[in-house]
Amino acid sequence: MQNNSRRAFIKNTAITGLGAGLLPNDMLSFPGNSPRKVKKVIVAGAGIAGLCTAYELMKRGHDVTVLEATGRHGGHVFTVHDGLSDGLYGDFGAEHITKPGYERYWSYLNELGVEALPYPRRKNILRRIDGKFYTEEMLRDKVVLKTLGFNEKEIAFLSKNPYWDLNSLYVKPYLSKFTDEYNPFNAGYDELDKVPIDDIYKRDGASARALEILSASNTSALFEFWRSAILNIRGVPQFPVDVFRLKGGNQMLPNAFAKKLGPRVWLNCPIQSIEHGASGVTVKYKRFGEEQVITADYLVNCIPLPAFRKIPVTPAFPPEKQFVIDNIQYDSYQRFVFQASSKFWEKDNLSINMEFDHPDLWAVWQSADEVDTHRVIILGTGSGGISVQRALAVFRELYPGSKDTIEQAVSRDWTKEAFSSTCERVNFPLGELHKFWPEIIKPHGRIHFAGAYADNLNWGMEASTRSAYRAANEIDMA
Numbered sequence: 001m002q003n004n005s006r007r008a009f010i011k012n013t014a015i016t017g018l019g020a021g022l023l024p025n026d027m028l029s030f031p032g033n034s035p036r037k038v039k040k041v042i043v044a045g046a047g048i049a050g051l052c053t054a055y056e057l058m059k060r061g062h063d064v065t066v067l068e069a070t071g072r073h074g075g076h077v078f079t080v081h082d083g084l085s086d087g088l089y090g091d092f093g094a095e096h097i098t099k100p101g102y103e104r105y106w107s108y109l110n111e112l113g114v115e116a117l118p119y120p121r122r123k124n125i126l127r128r129i130d131g132k133f134y135t136e137e138m139l140r141d142k143v144v145l146k147t148l149g150f151n152e153k154e155i156a157f158l159s160k161n162p163y164w165d166l167n168s169l170y171v172k173p174y175l176s177k178f179t180d181e182y183n184p185f186n187a188g189y190d191e192l193d194k195v196p197i198d199d200i201y202k203r204d205g206a207s208a209r210a211l212e213i214l215s216a217s218n219t220s221a222l223f224e225f226w227r228s229a230i231l232n233i234r235g236v237p238q239f240p241v242d243v244f245r246l247k248g249g250n251q252m253l254p255n256a257f258a259k260k261l262g263p264r265v266w267l268n269c270p271i272q273s274i275e276h277g278a279s280g281v282t283v284k285y286k287r288f289g290e291e292q293v294i295t296a297d298y299l300v301n302c303i304p305l306p307a308f309r310k311i312p313v314t315p316a317f318p319p320e321k322q323f324v325i326d327n328i329q330y331d332s333y334q335r336f337v338f339q340a341s342s343k344f345w346e347k348d349n350l351s352i353n354m355e356f357d358h359p360d361l362w363a364v365w366q367s368a369d370e371v372d373t374h375r376v377i378i379l380g381t382g383s384g385g386i387s388v389q390r391a392l393a394v395f396r397e398l399y400p401g402s403k404d405t406i407e408q409a410v411s412r413d414w415t416k417e418a419f420s421s422t423c424e425r426v427n428f429p430l431g432e433l434h435k436f437w438p439e440i441i442k443p444h445g446r447i448h449f450a451g452a453y454a455d456n457l458n459w460g461m462e463a464s465t466r467s468a469y470r471a472a473n474e475i476d477m478a
Ligand SMILES: Cc1cc2nc3c(=O)[nH]c(=O)nc-3n(C[C@H](O)[C@H](O)[C@H](O)COP(=O)(O)OP(=O)(O)OC[C@H]3O[C@@H](n4cnc5c(N)ncnc54)[C@H](O)[C@@H]3O)c2cc1C
Pocket: 044, 045, 046, 047, 048, 049, 050, 067, 068, 069, 070, 072, 073, 074, 075, 076, 077, 092, 093, 094, 095, 096, 097, 269, 270, 271, 272, 302, 303, 304, 307, 308, 311, 333, 334, 335, 414, 419, 420, 422, 423, 424, 450, 451, 452, 453, 459, 460, 461, 462, 464
């Protein structure tokens, strides 16, 4: 393994121009740094975080193996072609990135030659509020805003700013005191971790309608200020409208990592248990149904914590780490992919970017529009446990035009996935920020943590690549 790793290292450093040289006895040397040992590292999970961690470790010359439970890599970044015609595709998982805001992610697109496309899914949104559709133009109209129940301050703001930017009105005055996006504390608001953000909105005069939009149950004011401050520091609007996706589907980036990693990624190898000590880790996993054992100097956990907590770890983590693993909360939902034979909404003079006030189907928008065909893909998000036929029936019930041309519908219900039943990390609970942060990103002994859960902001693919880069550096420098 080590010889392969060293060969790969020479090849990869030549490709990337890192300029590192090799010393005898598996020592790595980087200009300006003292020599470091080649480390053997197991990466748990081949989602985008696991693949990126492994890629960064490989680039630094380490001997890395990725163990993935399922028969595919990519995890929640999942582009499908099956069941769709004319080369069309749909993203079952992660859908968009922003610029600015996804700097680490964009750096990999440049490094690996993966193309991004503008994704106008948040432009001209048609919103259904209390059973009635509103265009963006209507939601800037002061009379309409008054009818909806906004107060004078909110009407003045919304008549000049996007509808979903409303939280800026209430949080902006608190953001300038945060200067380090990785430190929510000591900005003068620590006590507000015990105060629900809804109390601040109410205190600062939010209308019942604004509260309906902004309300975040079990979320503290400190958490919400910090979340908004991270966006502020990154120069990202609270509701970014200019978003992007990858040509050919968002799985193109995990695919590019996996291609570089080659046989280092082992599929269908669910991890069964982890033992760790002062000098290394021992992992039991299944391959072709048989239990196998692999040892290494380090393990990086890139499995979302609700799945990770099912794996026995010996000795147990200290109570503060175990608390995070046991108590982190996620949401989960479903992705619908509708294939239509035409842009039927155009003849109705409507935008297909729609948000619904319906419990089963929450939003739809167009994707894959670069594919050379008259057919179109419409993506949708909604609750788990709903059949794709039901989601289509809801769309047909709500669609405000005449007739759609949807001819095919497929879906992925993440709530039902054995190894990936979660979607995105939700807010840390009221009063508990100090228990989760920064504990959630701290390594424990030979076990490091990366993944969408292990960064400051729960923006999945960027949090994955940022935390992957951090964990690879931690191990490289150890
Ligand atoms: C519908 C949807 C929409 C989203 N939209 C966006 C978006 O617009 N932008 C964005 O940035 N993010 C978005 N996300 C979030 C983003 O997809 C995820 O946060 C991100 O892909 C998580 O990556 P990860 O590598 O941390 O974890 P995962 O992708 O969950 O990968 C973890 C891997 O670990 C494997 N695993 C689990 N248990 C074991 C075991 N015992 N042994 C070995 N392997 C195991 C799993 O099979 C999986 O492959 C969305 C997610 C969903 C579902």
